[in-house]
Amino acid sequence: MKNIHVSTTINGDPTEFICAPDESLLDVLRDRLGLTGSKEGCGSGDCGACSVTVNGRLVCSCLVLGAEADGAAVETIEGMAQGETLHPLQQHFIDGAALQCGVCTPGILVAAKALLEKNPNPTDTEIRYWLAGNLCRCTGYDKIIKAVQSAAAEMRGA
Amino acid sequence: MVKVAIWGSLRTATDGKAEVEADPGTFKQILDQLVVDYPGLEPQIKRGVSFALDGKIYRDAWFTKINDDSELVLMPYMVGG
Amino acid sequence: MPLDANKKRVFKVIGTRPARPDGIDKVTGRALYGADATAPGMLFGHILRSPHAHALIKSIDTSAAEALSGVKAIITSKDFGLPDDSSVLDVQDNCMAREKVLYDGHAVAAVAATSAAIAKKALKLIKVDYEALPHVTDVDAAMRPDAPIVQAGRAMDDLPAGLSENVTYHFEFGHGDMDAGFDKADKIVERSFKTAATHQGYIEPHACLASMNSDGKGELWCCTQGQFFVRELCADILEIEASQLRVTASEIGGGFGGKTTVFIEPVALALSRKSGRPVKIVMSREEVFRASGPTVSSSSDVKIGMTKDGRITAAHATFRYQGGAFPCGTVQFGAQSAFAAYDLDAVQTIGWSVLTNRPKEAAYRAPGAPMAIYAVESVVDELCQELGLDPLDVRLKNAAQKGTKSSYGPTFDDIGLKATLEAAVAHPHYTAPLGPNQGRGLSCGFWFNFGGNTCVSLNVNFDGTVGITEGNPDIGGSRASISLMAAEELGIPYEKVRTIVADTNSIGHNDITDGSRVTFAVGLATIKAARDAKQKMCARVAKIWDIDEDAVYWEDGYAKPSGPNAGTFDPMSLEEIAAISAETGGPIAGHHEVNADGAGVSFGVHLVDVEVDPETGATEVLRYTVFQDAGKAIHPDYVEGQMQGGAVQGIGWALNEEYIYGEDGRLQNPGLLDYRIPVASDLPNIDTVILEIPNPGHPYGVRGVGETPIVPPLAAISNAVSRATGLRMSELPMSPPRVLKALSAKG
Numbered sequence: 001m002k003n004i005h006v007s008t009t010i011n012g013d014p015t016e017f018i019c020a021p022d023e024s025l026l027d028v029l030r031d032r033l034g035l036t037g038s039k040e041g042c043g044s045g046d047c048g049a050c051s052v053t054v055n056g057r058l059v060c061s062c063l064v065l066g067a068e069a070d071g072a073a074v075e076t077i078e079g080m081a082q083g084e085t086l087h088p089l090q091q092h093f094i095d096g097a098a099l100q101c102g103v104c105t106p107g108i109l110v111a112a113k114a115l116l117e118k119n120p121n122p123t124d125t126e127i128r129y130w131l132a133g134n135l136c137r138c139t140g141y142d143k144i145i146k147a148v149q150s151a152a153a154e155m156r157g158a
Numbered sequence: 159m160v161k162v163a164i165w166g167s168l169r170t171a172t173d174g175k176a177e178v179e180a181d182p183g184t185f186k187q188i189l190d191q192l193v194v195d196y197p198g199l200e201p202q203i204k205r206g207v208s209f210a211l212d213g214k215i216y217r218d219a220w221f222t223k224i225n226d227d228s229e230l231v232l233m234p235y236m237v238g239g
Numbered sequence: 240m241p242l243d244a245n246k247k248r249v250f251k252v253i254g255t256r257p258a259r260p261d262g263i264d265k266v267t268g269r270a271l272y273g274a275d276a277t278a279p280g281m282l283f284g285h286i287l288r289s290p291h292a293h294a295l296i297k298s299i300d301t302s303a304a305e306a307l308s309g310v311k312a313i314i315t316s317k318d319f320g321l322p323d324d325s326s327v328l329d330v331q332d333n334c335m336a337r338e339k340v341l342y343d344g345h346a347v348a349a350v351a352a353t354s355a356a357i358a359k360k361a362l363k364l365i366k367v368d369y370e371a372l373p374h375v376t377d378v379d380a381a382m383r384p385d386a387p388i389v390q391a392g393r394a395m396d397d398l399p400a401g402l403s404e405n406v407t408y409h410f411e412f413g414h415g416d417m418d419a420g421f422d423k424a425d426k427i428v429e430r431s432f433k434t435a436a437t438h439q440g441y442i443e444p445h446a447c448l449a450s451m452n453s454d455g456k457g458e459l460w461c462c463t464q465g466q467f468f469v470r471e472l473c474a475d476i477l478e479i480e481a482s483q484l485r486v487t488a489s490e491i492g493g494g495f496g497g498k499t500t501v502f503i504e505p506v507a508l509a510l511s512r513k514s515g516r517p518v519k520i521v522m523s524r525e526e527v528f529r530a531s532g533p534t535v536s537s538s539s540d541v542k543i544g545m546t547k548d549g550r551i552t553a554a555h556a557t558f559r560y561q562g563g564a565f566p567c568g569t570v571q572f573g574a575q576s577a578f579a580a581y582d583l584d585a586v587q588t589i590g591w592s593v594l595t596n597r598p599k600e601a602a603y604r605a606p607g608a609p610m611a612i613y614a615v616e617s618v619v620d621e622l623c624q625e626l627g628l629d630p631l632d633v634r635l636k637n638a639a640q641k642g643t644k645s646s647y648g649p650t651f652d653d654i655g656l657k658a659t660l661e662a663a664v665a666h667p668h669y670t671a672p673l674g675p676n677q678g679r680g681l682s683c684g685f686w687f688n689f690g691g692n693t694c695v696s697l698n699v700n701f702d703g704t705v706g707i708t709e710g711n712p713d714i715g716g717s718r719a720s721i722s723l724m725a726a727e728e729l730g731i732p733y734e735k736v737r738t739i740v741a742d743t744n745s746i747g748h749n750d751i752t753d754g755s756r757v758t759f760a761v762g763l764a765t766i767k768a769a770r771d772a773k774q775k776m777c778a779r780v781a782k783i784w785d786i787d788e789d790a791v792y793w794e795d796g797y798a799k800p801s802g803p804n805a806g807t808f809d810p811m812s813l814e815e816i817a818a819i820s821a822e823t824g825g826p827i828a829g830h831h832e833v834n835a836d837g838a839g840v841s842f843g844v845h846l847v848d849v850e851v852d853p854e855t856g857a858t859e860v861l862r863y864t865v866f867q868d869a870g871k872a873i874h875p876d877y878v879e880g881q882m883q884g885g886a887v888q889g890i891g892w893a894l895n896e897e898y899i900y901g902e903d904g905r906l907q908n909p910g911l912l913d914y915r916i917p918v919a920s921d922l923p924n925i926d927t928v929i930l931e932i933p934n935p936g937h938p939y940g941v942r943g944v945g946e947t948p949i950v951p952p953l954a955a956i957s958n959a960v961s962r963a964t965g966l967r968m969s970e971l972p973m974s975p976p977r978v979l980k981a982l983s984a985k986g
């Protein structure tokens with residue numbers, strides 16, 4: 001099997017890589033590009049720790065092929081803060097103790113950001129269903145839901 | 159004499175006795191006496207024992223003073239999650 | 240060793256909720272976990288695992304795999320020695336099977352290759368000739384005399400007739416006259432229960448990066464709850480000296496007890512030694528399920544007698560736990576915690592530990608306690624229902640308190656159980672109205688908590704900041720709590736303190752992050768290290784002022800003259816003292832080493848409302864409140880986080896999670912789709928009420944809080960389901976099909 005050459009944009013930066021035809025985007029990010037912020041909790045689409053967006057769509061990067069990133073715009077946790085300035089979600093996760101071990105956090109932040117872009121004023125239930133594909137074993141989700149709400153409020157300018 | 163309560167599984171080494179006696183002293187001295195009186199306890203003591211002194215659990219604190227009126231319970235070493 | 244209790248103390252920093260020091264790294268993806276490290280020339284290690292539940296290994300042929308280009312090393316059990324210490328040999332045998340494979344997923348060989356793809360291909364080329372043997376995975380079946388024998392020669396001495404050799408351990412303990420106790424009862428309930436094995440379910444799979452030379456020097460990076468224990472086990476298994484192996488704990492993506500031993504680390508080190516290159520091994524989720532350490536599964540019988548007015552007259556329990564293919568002592572904790580919440584005149588507890596063809600259990604949050612307390616609290620609740628008594632009233636009436644001789648022996652000191660129960664009585668949740676098909680349940684929970692070996696060093700930097708070096712991986716925000724305690728003790732702002740977790744060669748031995756010990760024991764050592772530093776700073780200032788050392792004392796971040804006799808001097812701040820420390824005798828540091836005692840037990844009470852759908856048997860958790868005594872909450876956010884996270888793990892255990900084995904003895908659900916842990920949409924908010932009944936064994940009154948919260952949910956939810964449906968469930972998990980079956984049987 002010959003490797004494939006891929007040209008893509010990651011967090012706004014033009015990026016080139018080669019990968020095997022059956023290699024997942026998650027493996028490309030982590031092993032070829034050194035972007036280890038996306039985590040592998042299962043490799044089968046069940047935990048959401050690998051969440052990224054491809055052309056604005058929230059996906060599990062373990063279920064996407066690296067080759068599919070060709071010509072696309074990929075956003076990962078590494079692109080969420082602007083320089084020194086954290087995204088409001090990141091800040092509220094720290095302030096609200098919405099992480100314990102933190103291994104689920106990158107995926108949950110990416111997923112929550114995608115939610116707030118679609119729905120800036122979600123109910124708790126909407127957040128809970130949107131994040132149902134992102135497992136967290138430490139927090140019981142309580143503080144995560146609250147942190148998403150307070151970040152959403154700040155982003156609405158409330 | 160100090161009354162030493164022997165916890166559950168350790169009793170097989172004390173001929174089934176739930177309570178044995180020892181002279182007051184440090185915990186280490188009491189352990190040494192117990193090994194002389196009940197050689198079967200030695201392997202467990204070597205592996206590590208906890209003791210509860212007046213309700214507080216200690217692990218391997220040899221120099222703790224055990225008085226006549228204290229309540230001493232000898233238990234296998236405990237670990238957690 | 241009496242510790243000074245500061246019960247009435249007013250805290251300045253303790254109890255606030257500052258940002259944690261690792262926060263930004265973790266929200267930006269920069270924090271490095273087990274699988275995030277790489278090394279130049281690194282190889283990829285993969286492990287071949289048994290497809291059989293139980294089989295003899297007749298031969299292993301690795302020649303075809305070795306011939307594959309890119310393969311740099313292959314190992315089997317032959318690459319390890321035979322350690323004398325049987326507990327080390329068990330760990331080693333669990334990492335790599337020797338003569339037999341003992342469970343589905345047991346490792347038989349490992350490959351290191353230049354890519355993951357080549358390593359996986361090589362695994363397929365290894366030929367293992369197995370002779371399948373009969374297997375047993377159920378605890379009760381494994382005790383029967385005709386059961387397949389998992390490991391010969393491991394049976395308890397004086398094994399009673401009529402039991403299988405799989406029984407490795409048995410004990411009985413208790414006090415009082417049981418017959419007289421049951422005679423006094425107006426009502427006796429006797430029931431049997433079963434609980435499934437569950438998994439800790441940490442989101443980060445086990446991962447490590449090992450580099451080892453032929454001279455026995457090694458470096459190991461891994462996600463673990465205890466780098467020192469990893470070092471000791473690996474050094475023993477690889478027959479090298481502990482000092483030559485440096486183990487660095489990565490950031491850890493959850494552990495809950497499951498990362499307190501080794502599975503892949505000795506394998507990676509052996510592959511690295513053989514190949515002469517660094518080797519990384521990362522478990523897949525399937526490997527985590529099949530070959531790390533889930534909990535025990537249990538079977539138990541509980542009999543309790545009660546008077547009409549709710550006084551327990553006698554209590555008896557028998558617990559049978561299987562902990563997989565190697566001996567395990569977890570049943571002891573279950574038995575010891577079973578009746579801890581009660582003040583009993585007559586109590587008897589029996590425990591049996593049994594081998595089965597399953598992976599060796601590992602600790603999981605309050606190991607052994609949830610399943611035992613589930614059985615006891617279910618029977619107590621049934622008695623309340625039968626006698627028409629209020630369940631909180633009954634628990635208050637029988638609650639253990641200071642001076643109670645506990646069911647497991649020791650007499651309790653200050654404990655917060657009664658206060659916790661009273662808080663539940665007073666809470667609006669307890670009297671809120673319920674709708675149709677809804678029920679409210681409650682349960683007490685208990686955990687012992689440990690202290691253990693701890694060392695901490697605290698360095699006062701020239702610029703007046705403080706660095707703390709400790710040796711316990713931070714799972715849930717402990718670096719923040721430790722910095723808070725140092726700041727409090729020194730009288731400086733939290734922001735001036737930075738705490739790091741050191742590798743095994745940078746500080747002395749620290750026990751594993753377990754037993755809810757870190758905030759307690761590392762906190763205690765930190766406070767003592769700070770006191771040591773303060774004393775040294777006072778001595779420096781005494782020299783500067785040219786007065787006696789004991790004429791200087793420390794208050795609110797300043798060294799001050801102790802009274803008019805000492806002379807009049809302007810107080811000196813820590814910053815001022817630090818700035819001139821080079822001129823007054825050199826750097827200032829405090830440290831403390833201790834095997835900490837006095838951890839102080841922890842009680843909790845959980846209240847839950849559920850609704851059971853009569854059509855599907857599905858149970859929805861509607862409202863949940865956790866009440867727990869934290870002694871003193873150092874960083875309340877993270878105390879609440881422990882209470883909420885533990886409760887949700889318990890909810891999963893009660894309703895969904897289970898290891899399912901097929902007739903062939905193979906695990907049928909080794910993935911997060913079929914082993915379903917709770918997701919956000921399954922749950923309501925988890926409300927928390929923290930009580931603070933100071934632990935006399937800690938200078939600030941801290942008690943461990945991490946483990947107790949997983950204990951009560953099992954019975955609390957079962958009791959709620961019983962009140963919602965009129966059904967007494969006696970098996971976990973209460974998955975929808977199981978509840979539906981019971982509902983239709985009832986008609």
Ligand code: FES
Nearest residue numbers: 042043045048062
């Ligand atoms: S790693 Fe992609 S969903 Fe779990």
Ligand code: FES
Nearest residue numbers: 100101136137138
């Ligand atoms: S914080 Fe540990 S898994 Fe979410």
